[in-house]
Amino acid sequence: MSLSPAFLDELRARVPLSPVVGRRVKLVRAGREWKGCCPFHNEKTPSFYVNDDKGFYHCFGCGAHGDVFRFLTEQEGLPFMDAVTALAAQAGMEVPAASPQAQARADENEELQTLAGRAADWFRSQLAAPAGSEARAYLARRGVSEAIVAAFGLGFAPGTGLKAALGNPQEAAMLAAGLLGQGDDGRIFERFRGRLIFPIRDRRGRVVGFGGRAIESGSPRTGARGGGDVQPKYLNSADGPLFDKGRLLYNLDRAGPAARKADRLVVVEGYMDVIGVAGAGIAELVAPLGTAMTEAQLELAWRLVDVPILCFDGDGAGQRAAVRAALRALPLLKPGKSLAIATLPPGEDPDDLVKRGGPAAFEAVLAAARPLAEALWLAETAGAETATPETRAAVRSRLKAHAETILDPDVRALYRADFDARFDAAYLARRRSAPAPQRGAFKGRGAWAPQPQPVSSALKAQAAGGGDSAESIAVVAGLLRNPWLADSHGEAISALPLGAGRAARLRDAVLAAATHTTGLDARRLDAHLHSAGLAEAADALCRANRLRFSFCIPDSAKAPERSVQARDFALVVGRLSARSGLEAELAMATAALAQAPSEDGFRRQQALVAERQELDAAMMRLAESMRED
The missing domain is CATH 3.90.580.10 (Zinc finger, CHC2-type domain)
Incomplete structure (x- = not known):
């Protein structure tokens, strides 16, 4: 409009x-x-x-x-x-109506919202009345204070008397407002009966619906089919002109300002999780309304913060809900907009946790939240069968399929790179079954003699205690030319075993500068290196680099897009991490074989040699594919 x-x-x-x-x-x-x-x-x-x-x-x-x-x-x-x-x-002004039809819809919604607001007031009064004694006892057992009851506007629905209390409005209006239900036999009944009531508000704080928890001893009945069906423990208003559970988040009106100030929004599973943690002083919590997170709810969360935290129960159902929400979010990801996944201890929900350990226990869970990419990686690999190339290929295929659902091309490319790097680090450096022994390795039953095996330059350098590999030099050269890479790959870079040579000193200098300088660029990095006496070493290392990865190309019109450089950088760092672990394992196997020759030791060393050769070939293919045109 x-x-x-x-x-x-x-x-x-x-x-x-x-x-x-x-x-x-x-x-x-x-x-x-x-x-x-x-x-x-x-x-x-x-x-x-x-x-x-x-x-x-x-x-x-x-x-x-x-x-x-x-x-x-x-x-x-x-x-x-x-x-x-x-x-x-x-x-006191009227907003110009777009059309008579739009004005009619606005008037209807205002009438229904007023009706829902009056119902919420009556439910609150019933909680304080004798009819609400069981609901009050339930809240007391859950440790919900009177102040929290008042702040959240909790109430009680006895099951009769609502229509009269509202002045006997038309049944059609009460049905549209979600206050009445209609059975298969056409009978009209009050939707919420014998339930603790949670008013559900929109972003402006207006009541638009209700959630109800069964309180009565025994299972409440709907009476919808005459004989009566068992109601669920929780019941929401029916979707209608006023209420759309897929487009609302419980407590959003209260959590919004707190989330903006704290730059944090936490999504939990249910009403009592929100209320229980609010009682511990943490206000920036919301909950979906009994369903998995929808696209509309994700957009609501992203309006408040860039990376909401999903904090679901640690049981199987909670973790499945977190994965469903993560997969639903993938197509919507944009630069800067993502999710984090926090996992509660098994058997505990947020309310239980804060009662046992106070707000500090819940803060510790949130502090350990994993980025979305890492959470998806763990969901696909934890406990997965990966003993054979075929099963590992299935894991890679599933990860690739997840990345392909992302609509934003830059984010999609970086997710591919992240998953590839994790896969290479986890599986290409993994010890597999050894190939058949070479001809001449065995001389008759029990007569075994080890065959000389090639040793890579990287292994020789490691054995000698120094020397930088060509790939290590390329990574640090790329870091010197593009310091912004340290922002997203600092942890992986710092873990690379570069020894005590020039590459390690320059790597550490860049990471230190990135830690203390917001928006580190090449100019600021150059000043930092000069002050540290490392400018000449940086120039020498860049001149020594012989691998023309995309992220090593000098800043010019020929330099690829940043997203391409970041993707390639992640791939190379991942493969370098994998190879360093493999080289260390091969060095130990070779030393053990020299000290105590054995057939098992020989097989193990052979398998590691073959795997190292495979990884080296993959690195060379990667370098060739990224070579400047």
Whole structure:
């Protein structure tokens, strides 16, 4: 819908900015302006200013800037039209209707929302009444305080009396609002009976539906078919004009501001998980409404933070739910937008965990959350059969299929590279069955003689205690030309066994500079190397590099896209990590064979030699494929 600039200007003029901001930020007068701590980043000294005369806010710390509409959309997560509607209601203005049909739908939704809000008030009153005694006892057993009950607006539905309490509205309206149900025999009944009620709100904090947990002893009955069917433990409002469970997240209205300030949003499985952890002082939690995360719910989460954390139960069902959500997210991934997966201890949910170990126990689980790529890798490889080339190929095929679902080409390419690097590190350096012994290796029964085997230059350098391989030089040369690679590959690079030579010293210098310098580029890195007395060593190493990987090409029109360089860099680092482990194992096997010759030792050494040759060939093919045209 298009709104005229004149209407928006009039709305800005009628609604001062400072009271809107003041609902979220404690402001104090500073001359003709207001100031406070910025809600968009954590700070202790106020650098956030609001100017009502000019109608904008600005933070001198993080650069956040905008008007009243932008504050509501960015800080509270409202869509633009929802922000306009809220401000227009505050100013006593009518938003121009797009069409008579759209106005009719808006009027109907407002009527249904009002009905749902009044129902929520009545449910709250019933929780405090004698009828709510069992529900109150249940909350007490779960350790839910009266303050949390009030904050979340919890209530109780006895199963009768709602229609009369609401003034006997039309049954069609109550059905559309999800307050009544209709059985197969046409009979109308109150949808929530004998249940603890969780009001479900939209992003603006308006009640649009309910969740109900069975409280009565024994299984409650629907009565929908006359004889009565057993209801589930949890029951939501039926989808309708007001309520769409796939497009809502429980507690989003309360968690949104906390998530933006903490730059963290945690998705848990259920209502009581949200409420139990909120009681421990952690507010930025939401939950899907009894279903796996949908695309719409993921988009809601990404409006608040770039990398929401999915924290599901540690049992099999919880882990399957996490994998389903991860796979559903893959096509939607964009640069900077992803997920992290946190796993709870087996048999515990978030509520149990904070009761046992306090908020620190839950924070420890969140701190150990895995990036999405790593979580998918573990889901496909943990416990998988990988003893043969065919089974390993099946693992690689599944990982490739996951990567191919990503629509963004840059993210898709980097996921392919990440999975390839992990696969090579895990399996190409793995010891497999030895090939048949070479002719002449055995001289009759029991007469065995070892045959001389070729030793690679890398192995010789390792045995001598020094020397940098050509691939190591190429990796560090690429790092010197493209310091931004350290941001995403620092851990893998730091683990490479480069010895104590020039490549290791330069690698460590780049990683140190990246740690202490935001947005490290070649110019800043050059200054850092000069101050450390390593500039000449860096130039010499770049001149010594003979492998023309894509990430080693000097910055010029011929240099490939960054996404290509990052993908190739990940592949080379992964293969280099795999080979270093293989070389160490081969060195030990060769030394053991020299000390105590045996047929088993010979077979083991032969298998490692063959595997090293396979890996070296793969590295050469990789170098050739990345060679500058």
